[in-house]
Amino acid sequence: VSSVETLEFQAETRQLLRLVIHSIYSNKDIFLRELISNASDALDKLRLESLTDSSLESDTADLHISLEVDDDARTLTVRDNGIGMTRDDLVELIGTIAKSGTAGLLEKIKESKDAATAENLIGQFGVGFYSAFMVADKVTLHTRRAGTSEGTAWESDGEGTYDIRSVDGLPVGTSVTLHLKPADSEDGLADYLSPAKIRQVVKQYSDFIRWPIRMAAERTDAEGATTVEADTLNSMKALWARSRSEVTQDEYNEFYQQISHDWLPPAETIHMRAEGTFEYEALLFIPAQAPIDLFSRESSRGVQLYVKRVFIMDDCEALMPDYLRFVKGVVDAHDLSLNVSRELLQHDRQIHGVRRRLVKKVLGAVKDMQSKDAERYAKVWDQFGRALKEGLLEDTDNTEALLDLVSAASTHDPEKTTTLRQYVERMKDGQDTIYYLTGETRAMVENSPHMEAFTAKGYEVLILTDPVDEVWVDRVPAYDGRPLRSIAKGQVDLDESADNGEDADAEKARREEDFAALLSWLSTTLSEQVKQVRLSSRLTTSAACIVGDAHDVTPTLEKMYRAMGQ
Ligand code: ADP
Ligand code: MG
Numbered sequence: 001v002s003s004v005e006t007l008e009f010q011a012e013t014r015q016l017l018r019l020v021i022h023s024i025y026s027n028k029d030i031f032l033r034e035l036i037s038n039a040s041d042a043l044d045k046l047r048l049e050s051l052t053d054s055s056l057e058s059d060t061a062d063l064h065i066s067l068e069v070d071d072d073a074r075t076l077t078v079r080d081n082g083i084g085m086t087r088d089d090l091v092e093l094i095g096t097i098a099k100s101g102t103a104g105l106l107e108k109i110k111e112s113k114d115a116a117t118a119e120n121l122i123g124q125f126g127v128g129f130y131s132a133f134m135v136a137d138k139v140t141l142h143t144r145r146a147g148t149s150e151g152t153a154w155e156s157d158g159e160g161t162y163d164i165r166s167v168d169g170l171p172v173g174t175s176v177t178l179h180l181k182p183a184d185s186e187d188g189l190a191d192y193l194s195p196a197k198i199r200q201v202v203k204q205y206s207d208f209i210r211w212p213i214r215m216a217a218e219r220t221d222a223e224g225a226t227t228v229e230a231d232t233l234n235s236m237k238a239l240w241a242r243s244r245s246e247v248t249q250d251e252y253n254e255f256y257q258q259i260s261h262d263w264l265p266p267a268e269t270i271h272m273r274a275e276g277t278f279e280y281e282a283l284l285f286i287p288a289q290a291p292i293d294l295f296s297r298e299s300s301r302g303v304q305l306y307v308k309r310v311f312i313m314d315d316c317e318a319l320m321p322d323y324l325r326f327v328k329g330v331v332d333a334h335d336l337s338l339n340v341s342r343e344l345l346q347h348d349r350q351i352h353g354v355r356r357r358l359v360k361k362v363l364g365a366v367k368d369m370q371s372k373d374a375e376r377y378a379k380v381w382d383q384f385g386r387a388l389k390e391g392l393l394e395d396t397d398n399t400e401a402l403l404d405l406v407s408a409a410s411t412h413d414p415e416k417t418t419t420l421r422q423y424v425e426r427m428k429d430g431q432d433t434i435y436y437l438t439g440e441t442r443a444m445v446e447n448s449p450h451m452e453a454f455t456a457k458g459y460e461v462l463i464l465t466d467p468v469d470e471v472w473v474d475r476v477p478a479y480d481g482r483p484l485r486s487i488a489k490g491q492v493d494l495d496e497s498a499d500n501g502e503d504a505d506a507e508k509a510r511r512e513e514d515f516a517a518l519l520s521w522l523s524t525t526l527s528e529q530v531k532q533v534r535l536s537s538r539l540t541t542s543a544a545c546i547v548g549d550a551h552d553v554t555p556t557l558e559k560m561y562r563a564m565g566q
Pocket of ligand 2: 034129
């Protein structure tokens with residue numbers, strides 16, 4: 001047995017440890033994620049090295065991670081039979097922080113005014129192994145590097161020094177033993193001796209780790225005899241990391257239901273892998289049914305971010321725009337830090353690239369459905385069309401793609417909706433405008449006096465009854481080069497001039513003379529209510545109708561604004 005050597009942590013490490021111990025993080029659960037991810041990396045390394053280096057002579061038949069609880073000693077141990085560390089590795093990897101920019105970052109953390117800013121900064125940096133000191137007042141580590149005979153023990157209370165000594169007879173791999181601080185709910189310190197708590201944290205953060213994470217469980221059978229069995233806590237089913245040809249739709253559906261808590265299978269599954277400078281896998285789903293809170297402010301996005309199979313965050317807004325909040329799934333990026341923060345993601349150029357690509361994929365999938373499976377498309381549009389139309393306000397990069405997806409009621413067919421493409425294909429000779437009318441209900445729109453001339457002359461009019469329709473039709477100038485125009489706004493000159501030529505002009509002048517007295521009386525009487533009274537050619541049976549100026553807000557929109565208090 002060799003003597004104990006006491007070494008000092010590097011100055012930056014000491015500062016970082018102080019920050020960690022004095023509870024920078026409000027979410028203490030993540031310590032387990034960090035230790036499990038280190039163990040998983042160590043198993044990966046051993047498997048890889050043993051493939052190329054037969055001198056390691058290590059047993060890779062049962063690579064796994066085990067979690068061990070000792071209630072009396074109040075310890076939790078995370079053990080792996082992975083690559084392990086030499087004494088030098090330990091001093092270098094655990095005793096010092098080699099990351100560049102450490103000093104500057106620590107300075108910023110010290111200067112930060114509030115805990116949230118500090119937490120965010122330190123999160124960007126990553127505390128890794130040191131996060132153990134959030135929950136433990138002493139950490140003991142035993143390790144032996146594969147291919148070496150000497151083992152090392154390391155121990156520290158995180159206060160500035162650590163003890164290190166050689167130990168004989170250790171197995172290859174690493175065990176990290178946490179001497180747990182007492183549980184303290186006010187401080188966010190859960191009881192990490194509780195098997196239920198451990199299971200929950202593993203399920204939440206490490207379910208898709210590719211190595212088994214085992215924990216002993218005592219079971220009492222009918223005769224009262226107790227047996228101890230090792231349970232595997234994680235499902236290891238990282239479907240997204242498998243190739244598409246290896247996964248059945250049933251497996252996709254089961255996975256979807258697990259992450260979404262939906263009882264229906266998804267309407268669409270999108271599985272992709274990107275290779276190159278920024279590698280990631282994405283497995284996305286379009287649900288069959290919209291959640292009830294799709295239009296409430298609290299509605300969250302359904303895309304989770306993983307880094308190399310370690311769960312990082314739910315509801316990753318940097319990966320999916322607001323209007324696609326109904327899309328569920330997982331993005332696993334390989335080249336991000338485990339501690340990447342939301343703020344950092346929002347400004348990351350590569351993440352922007354990923355998001356652009358995912359949006360195109362989702363819109364492309366709906367478009368495909370439209371041409372290949374009209375019925376399924378109709379259901380998806382029925383559930384998510386309103387959200388997709390919000391995209392016409394937010395996402396100008398994809399206006400054309402979104403317009404292609406729009407379905408709307410139309411005067412063409414009372415039973416069926418139409419796409420804009422189909423509308424354009426039916427347009428009359430010489431018609432260059434897509435006509436629409438907004439309103440609260442189909443009946444109200446159909447019975448509007450504005451409709452009369454259009455119906456009489458056989459022009460198709462889109463019937464838009466969604467509140468959001470009012471807004472997007474205003475923002476989108478044209479589809480496929482054809483302007484969109486409300487038939488309730490401005491002067492509508494259908495085909496009069498083409499029809500009638502000079503005679504019509506003379507006729508119009510004569511009619512205006514006939515009605516001059518009435519028009520001027522109406523103008524005076526209604527001067528408070530309307531801007532102008534004019535003779536119209538748009539009516540066939542109604543005597544009069546109210547029209548807006550070309551740039552006025554429509555009545556429905558006016559109502560909406562008023563309801564919003566504007
Ligand atoms: P990171 O994982 O980001 O490198 P950590 O602080 O979590 O940072 O770990 C520091 C280093 O310590 C790791 O990169 C690894 O080399 C080593 N290490 C930590 N835990 C283990 C382990 N269980 N087995 C082998 N090496 C480990
Ligand atoms: Mg780590």
